[in-house]
Amino acid sequence: MDTPTVLVTGATGTVGSALVPALRTLGVTVRAMTRDPDRPVPGVENAVADLHDPESVTAALKGVDAAFLNSPSAPDAADLQIRFADLARDAGVNRIVLLSQYAARADSPVRFLRWHADVEAHVQRLGLDHTVLRPNLYMQALLGFAGTIAQGWFAAPIGGAAVSAIDTRDIADAAAAVLTGTGHTGRTYTLTGPRAVTHDQIAQALSTATGRDIAFHDAPAEQFTAALTGLLPPWQLDGLVEDYAHYARGEAADVYTSVADLTGSPARDITGFAQEYAAAFTRA
Numbered sequence: 001m002d003t004p005t006v007l008v009t010g011a012t013g014t015v016g017s018a019l020v021p022a023l024r025t026l027g028v029t030v031r032a033m034t035r036d037p038d039r040p041v042p043g044v045e046n047a048v049a050d051l052h053d054p055e056s057v058t059a060a061l062k063g064v065d066a067a068f069l070n071s072p073s074a075p076d077a078a079d080l081q082i083r084f085a086d087l088a089r090d091a092g093v094n095r096i097v098l099l100s101q102y103a104a105r106a107d108s109p110v111r112f113l114r115w116h117a118d119v120e121a122h123v124q125r126l127g128l129d130h131t132v133l134r135p136n137l138y139m140q141a142l143l144g145f146a147g148t149i150a151q152g153w154f155a156a157p158i159g160g161a162a163v164s165a166i167d168t169r170d171i172a173d174a175a176a177a178v179l180t181g182t183g184h185t186g187r188t189y190t191l192t193g194p195r196a197v198t199h200d201q202i203a204q205a206l207s208t209a210t211g212r213d214i215a216f217h218d219a220p221a222e223q224f225t226a227a228l229t230g231l232l233p234p235w236q237l238d239g240l241v242e243d244y245a246h247y248a249r250g251e252a253a254d255v256y257t258s259v260a261d262l263t264g265s266p267a268r269d270i271t272g273f274a275q276e277y278a279a280a281f282t283r284a
């Protein structure tokens with residue numbers, strides 16, 4: 001029997017870049033969806049397509065058994081993901097695994113959580129074999145602070161709230177298990193790390209791993225916004241501030257066992273993450 005073909009969107013991104021090798025290990029035929037023909041994902045089939053270009057997406061979906069749907073945050077991300085799901089159904093794709101976000105809810109005050117909820121609802125309505133993954137804050141998002149962490153500090157408007165942050169490699173492993181396993185139809189899995197950690201605890205883990213003093217400073221939302229104005233577009237900065245307000249309210253602290261349940265391995269802890277990524281936090 002032929003091995004199933006899985007289309008991975010965002011194949012060069014945070015989760016996708018770990019999902020491609022995870023699927024290969026499981027013997028799946030991977031088709032990586034990429035936008036730049038000059039930067040193919042090595043070792044697998046590549047399909048050059050852009051979510052803004054439906055014809056290219058339809059071509060990428062040809063002959064695909066299952067699709068992993070992920071796109072970066074963007075003002076039109078919900079529309080792009082909804083159209084992708086429609087095109088996948090039209091192409092006869094059997095299964096969609098959707099990357100959403102922890103606490104996605106249509107009435108959330110966080111815009112990213114509202115748009116993820118819109119996409120979830122649409123995919124559910126399509127009637128395909130589908131599974132939703134709702135990961136919490138990515139540990140790898142800390143790499144966005146690497147510049148100041150290398151100078152001994154980082155700041156965010158989160159106070160002392162704990163978040164059950166997850167390593168993106170665990171999201172990839174969970175996605176690979178769902179894409180290749182059975183019994184996941186119609187299920188929604190919230191994916192978290194093994195414990196909820198405060199940013200002070202994250203600073204401690206980074207200090208231990210790098211052998212340097214790294215401090216976390218709570219920053220008022222206004223100060224955080226001022227520091228990033230001009231570096232991020234307004235929609236993204238406003239959304240990020242909403243995300244942090246949600247974390248600061250303690251709304252992202254629950255711990256779920258889904259990673260271990262799906263993969264058979266415990267979710268990676270922040271201490272291990274800090275050790276493995278230490279070099280990225282010490283570069284000048």
Ligand SMILES: NC(=O)c1ccc[n+]([C@@H]2O[C@H](COP(=O)([O-])OP(=O)(O)OC[C@H]3O[C@@H](n4cnc5c(N)ncnc54)[C@H](OP(=O)(O)O)[C@@H]3O)[C@@H](O)[C@H]2O)c1
Binds near residue numbers: 011070102141
């Ligand atoms: N960051 C977090 O803590 C967190 C937590 C929970 C959920 N999430 C969710 O995770 C998702 C991914 O976020 P991320 O920031 O980590 O992004 P990401 O997955 O790294 O996204 C970048 C990927 O998307 C591809 N891409 C960009 N624009 C595209 C387009 N128009 N058509 C096709 N592919 C395109 C990029 O390909 P190229 O190589 O061609 O640029 C790259 O592979 C978002 O939905 C976010 O809400 C994030």
